[in-house]
Amino acid sequence: TSPVSPPSPDSGEVNYQKVYNQIADILEDNDWDDGSWGPIFVRLAWHASGTYDKATNTGGSHGATMRFAPESEHAANAGLKAARNKLESVKTANPAVTYSDLWSLAGVVAIQEMGGPTIPWIPGRRDAEAIAATPDGRLPDASLGANHLRDIFYRMGFDDREIVALSGAHALGRCHPSNSGFDGPWTASPTIVTNGYFKELLEKKWVEKKWKGPKQYVDKETGDLMMLPTDLVLIQDRSFRPWVEKYAADEKLWFNDFANAFHKLQELGVPRNGSEKVYYFKRTDEQ
Ligand code: CCH
Numbered sequence: 001t002s003p004v005s006p007p008s009p010d011s012g013e014v015n016y017q018k019v020y021n022q023i024a025d026i027l028e029d030n031d032w033d034d035g036s037w038g039p040i041f042v043r044l045a046w047h048a049s050g051t052y053d054k055a056t057n058t059g060g061s062h063g064a065t066m067r068f069a070p071e072s073e074h075a076a077n078a079g080l081k082a083a084r085n086k087l088e089s090v091k092t093a094n095p096a097v098t099y100s101d102l103w104s105l106a107g108v109v110a111i112q113e114m115g116g117p118t119i120p121w122i123p124g125r126r127d128a129e130a131i132a133a134t135p136d137g138r139l140p141d142a143s144l145g146a147n148h149l150r151d152i153f154y155r156m157g158f159d160d161r162e163i164v165a166l167s168g169a170h171a172l173g174r175c176h177p178s179n180s181g182f183d184g185p186w187t188a189s190p191t192i193v194t195n196g197y198f199k200e201l202l203e204k205k206w207v208e209k210k211w212k213g214p215k216q217y218v219d220k221e222t223g224d225l226m227m228l229p230t231d232l233v234l235i236q237d238r239s240f241r242p243w244v245e246k247y248a249a250d251e252k253l254w255f256n257d258f259a260n261a262f263h264k265l266q267e268l269g270v271p272r273n274g275s276e277k278v279y280y281f282k283r284t285d286e287q
Helices: 016-025 038-049 080-086 088-093 099-113 146-156 160-171 196-203 229-236 241-249 251-267
Strands: 206-208 217-219
Touching (some): 038 080, 038 251, 088 099, 146 160, 146 229, 160 241, 196 229, 241 251
């Protein structure tokens, strides 16, 4: 039997727009990175769900097993404890909301509040015990190539177009030497959701950074922006590159594809019967 229990029915007792607003309230923070917890909340939601394996139907956003070692200690998850701790106040205010729903919702809130598209969202994830955690190595390794990216994302059930669409999240946030060993932001506006990642990939000249750290790239002109080896793969690979070009030219197309792919990512591994209510949250500046 599965160590993960079936989803809790959406009893309608939780006002998720209210929980959305509570998360939106804690995003801004001048003492954190570029002034927002948004990027790391997106990374938390992605790492909680990106462990999914279609073949065995294991992993995924159902479970929130990153609360426990060894998953909390997996190298890919370095630094995410801060995001989990930051969300504790919202969990305390809403004990009926599971950690797995809370982390997933936090990713959606972050994307929408930072100016991104509306992401359809469905509650009902149940938290699981540590035993349900998947083995290390299910999340991508930034130092590898196109084959690795395909191995990882095809395993979850994504195609090349969706891989490129999801990667556009790197418009947000930055790499921290203390977490991943890599250093720097991908774009000059790391707290705003734009198609800037795709534009930077195509428009800048990317050169290997000269340093003792892991192999990464910096823009030749200023050295202020960065790309991981897996980022550059998207303009080197014949099947990925056309999508980078399309998304760089058409932000609306990317918003649409990104919203669909991020929703799909958040649904991985969550048992559904098709009758669940889908939520479309209002951004706080629209309320
Ligand atoms: Fe990512 N990402 N990511 N990433 N990521 C990192 C940071 C962020 C890879 C590696 C890294 C996605 C895909 C990939 C975000 C969202 C997504 C870091 C730096 C590495 C390394 C971590 C640090 O040092 O703090 C690799 C490899 C892949 C391969 O595809 C996808 C997909 C998403 C979301 C949809 C976000 C956001 C960040 C910034 C976090 C922050 O704290 O600023």
